[in-house]
Amino acid sequence: MIELRNVSKTYLNGTKGLNNINLTIPAGEFVAIVGLSGAGKSTLLRSINRLHDISEGDILINGQSITKAKGSQLRMIRRNIGMIFQSFNLVKRTTVLRNVLAGRVGYHSTIRTIIGKFPQKDIDLAFESLDRVNIAEKAYTRADQLSGGQQQRVAIARVLAQEAQIILADEPVASLDPLTTKQVMDDLKKINMELGITTIVNLHFIDLAREYATRIIGLRAGEVVFDGPVSEATDEKFAEIYGRPIHQDELLGEPVSGGM
Amino acid sequence: MSVNAEKLHPKPPRKIKHYFTAIILVVLLWRSAVLTDSSIGELISGLPNMLDLLKEMFPPNWGYFDNIIDAMLETIRMALVGTTFGAILAVPIALLCASNITQSRWLHYPVRMLLNLIRTIPDLLLASIFVAIFGLGALPGIFALTVFSLGLIAKLTYESLETIEQGPLEAMTSVGANKTQRIMFGVIPQVQAHFMSYVLYAFEINVRAAAVLGLVGAGGIGHYYEVTLGFLEYDKTCTIILFTLAVVLIIDYVSTKLREKLI
Numbered sequence: 001m002i003e004l005r006n007v008s009k010t011y012l013n014g015t016k017g018l019n020n021i022n023l024t025i026p027a028g029e030f031v032a033i034v035g036l037s038g039a040g041k042s043t044l045l046r047s048i049n050r051l052h053d054i055s056e057g058d059i060l061i062n063g064q065s066i067t068k069a070k071g072s073q074l075r076m077i078r079r080n081i082g083m084i085f086q087s088f089n090l091v092k093r094t095t096v097l098r099n100v101l102a103g104r105v106g107y108h109s110t111i112r113t114i115i116g117k118f119p120q121k122d123i124d125l126a127f128e129s130l131d132r133v134n135i136a137e138k139a140y141t142r143a144d145q146l147s148g149g150q151q152q153r154v155a156i157a158r159v160l161a162q163e164a165q166i167i168l169a170d171e172p173v174a175s176l177d178p179l180t181t182k183q184v185m186d187d188l189k190k191i192n193m194e195l196g197i198t199t200i201v202n203l204h205f206i207d208l209a210r211e212y213a214t215r216i217i218g219l220r221a222g223e224v225v226f227d228g229p230v231s232e233a234t235d236e237k238f239a240e241i242y243g244r245p246i247h248q249d250e251l252l253g254e255p256v257s258g259g260m
Numbered sequence: 261m262s263v264n265a266e267k268l269h270p271k272p273p274r275k276i277k278h279y280f281t282a283i284i285l286v287v288l289l290w291r292s293a294v295l296t297d298s299s300i301g302e303l304i305s306g307l308p309n310m311l312d313l314l315k316e317m318f319p320p321n322w323g324y325f326d327n328i329i330d331a332m333l334e335t336i337r338m339a340l341v342g343t344t345f346g347a348i349l350a351v352p353i354a355l356l357c358a359s360n361i362t363q364s365r366w367l368h369y370p371v372r373m374l375l376n377l378i379r380t381i382p383d384l385l386l387a388s389i390f391v392a393i394f395g396l397g398a399l400p401g402i403f404a405l406t407v408f409s410l411g412l413i414a415k416l417t418y419e420s421l422e423t424i425e426q427g428p429l430e431a432m433t434s435v436g437a438n439k440t441q442r443i444m445f446g447v448i449p450q451v452q453a454h455f456m457s458y459v460l461y462a463f464e465i466n467v468r469a470a471a472v473l474g475l476v477g478a479g480g481i482g483h484y485y486e487v488t489l490g491f492l493e494y495d496k497t498c499t500i501i502l503f504t505l506a507v508v509l510i511i512d513y514v515s516t517k518l519r520e521k522l523i
Contacts, residue, residue: 049434072438079436089427094449102445106436113441155431162435 001026002048002166002198007057009043009222017043018054019222025215027165028196030189032203032213036242040222041202045168048200049081050074061166079106082159082197084188086171088151092144096135096154099143100126103162122161129160133187149180156187160195167191169201173208178252181205185212205252206238317498324496325503328484332503335480336511338398338473339466342405347459349406350413357414358421361447372418379411383469387478398479405470409462416458417451424450457519464508464515471504 002025009017018040025031033041046052048059050066058067066077082103090099104122105113118126130136133153143151152172159167169188173181189212192199203209209216209230216233218226218241226233226241239245293299356362356371386407390400429446437445474482481500488496 051430051434075436075438077436078434081434083431083434085427085431087427089425089431091428091446091449092425093453098449102432102437103435105432105441105445110438110440113437113444116444158431158435168434 001060001062002200003060004048005058005060007047007054007059009040009047009052010055016222018047021057021222021224023217023224023227025198025200027198028192029198030192030212030214031198031200031217032209032215033200033217033219034203034206034209034238034241035219037204039219041219042170043222044219045170045200045202048166048168049078049083051083075106079162080164081166081168082162082164084152084155084159084167084169084172086174088148088155090143090151090154090158092142094143095140096130096143096146096157097123097126097139099154100129100139100157100161103129103158103160106162125163126157126161129157130154132160132191133157147180148176149183152176152180152184153187156184156191160191164197166198167200169199171202171204174204181208181252188212205250206246207251209233313494316494319495320498320502321493321495322499324488324499328481328500328503331474331481331484332507334398335470335474335482336467336507338401338405338480339463339470342402342470343409343459343463343466345402345406346409346411346462347413347455349410350417351455353410353414354417354421355443355447357418360422360424360426361443375411375414375418378407379415381407383408384472384476387473388476391477396477396479401470401473401478401480404473404478405466408469409459409466412462412465413455413458416461417455420451420454421447453522457522460515460519460522464512467511468508471508 002023004021004023007018007021011017021044033044035041043052047054048061048066050059050069054067058065060066061077061081064077066074069077091102101118101122104118104125107122108118127136127139130139133156135150135153135157138146138150138154143154146154167188172188173184176184185208188199188201191197201209201213203213210233213230215229216226217224218233218237220241220243226237228237235246242250353371353375357368357375359365359368362368362371383404387401387404390403394400394403424447428450429442432442432446470480470482472482472485474480474484475486477483481504484500485497488494488500
């Protein structure tokens, strides 16, 4: 369970990134955060695992405050929160397997990771994770040899190997084409359903949010302006979130709605 | 029409700055030549002397080859050991210098200053200092090359460190990695190949540098230059020069090929 209590973030130049946000996200939910660019989606997501610090309020992960956590305590909380990025953030010069194993370092001592020798249990887990996203055959390929969609699946495998209970995905499909977008979103949905991992995804495409999420949170200028189940997120509601009618390019279109 | 065109297009910038730069350069060159007593006339009048020297150098004394092979091997060994020590020491220094890894200004600025200071000392001077401390032999030469490679490798490595992608580092933070783990998994794989290439490059330079360190008594083949030149045995000097040239060319070639494969 993730709880945000009166969370605000003010940047050094005085702009408000987040304004008094209160949210409770129970375990196992699939949440899509939508809003215009600059609405604070990414800031909100990065506050949850404290890649960004907040200025006011408190964020609790399973009852533990990440805002107040320090040192190893903070790293322990982060270990439970996997993150997927728009630009994949793999180390391109290393193999897929090693990128996935990187998800395990939080479980090992510094000395062990310097030597770089992972226990067989970890390697099995890495392969299992790669299997789950159907990319195990690429285990010994260098990450920069893969297509964008494949790289994003490796990033998902890294989160799975991390055995995280929460997945934060920051625009995970923004740099992918429609077909790979569907594969990656299907993978995320499958993981959410089968493993019960709480999933929070920042999305630009409205139809994707409607199709995959169980709950939609609309952000506008750092404030929550909509929070409800997909059934309530009508076109009119989206127009409210965006402050204007929906544009055609905010819909992904054919492949997704046709596929499911 | 023409009035319009004048309004639309900005005037080309004035060239006076370029002319001024050219004048300063010419004056600098001319004054440097005058004050160091170098003249083309002297170069031409000295040509016969040079030809005499060349005549004495050829044919090279091939028999001398056996005497210097040990010294040549020592030169290469000095370069190898010096480069390795320097490379090992360069790793922590480079990490401390890179502003994206060592965030504290109070740390990376002083270390960078120290590094720049090291780099201003020429290798021959370093060797002379170490000879004064440790006495004649290969050891002071190795120390000189260590310090020299440290400066070179650390400088090049920290510059590549500052251009790495931040994304993988962010991912490692989100995974719950500590500082050392972030460096091991997010930084090292990104600069490893570059680092190896810089080590090879330093080795190339060190072989050449080691060949003259003997002039100040720091071991290697340089000592034989001094001896043969002192006894006016130019045919032997020629053998040394040709041998050194061959070794340096081979090492440069191999190292360049390896570096192409790395990056």
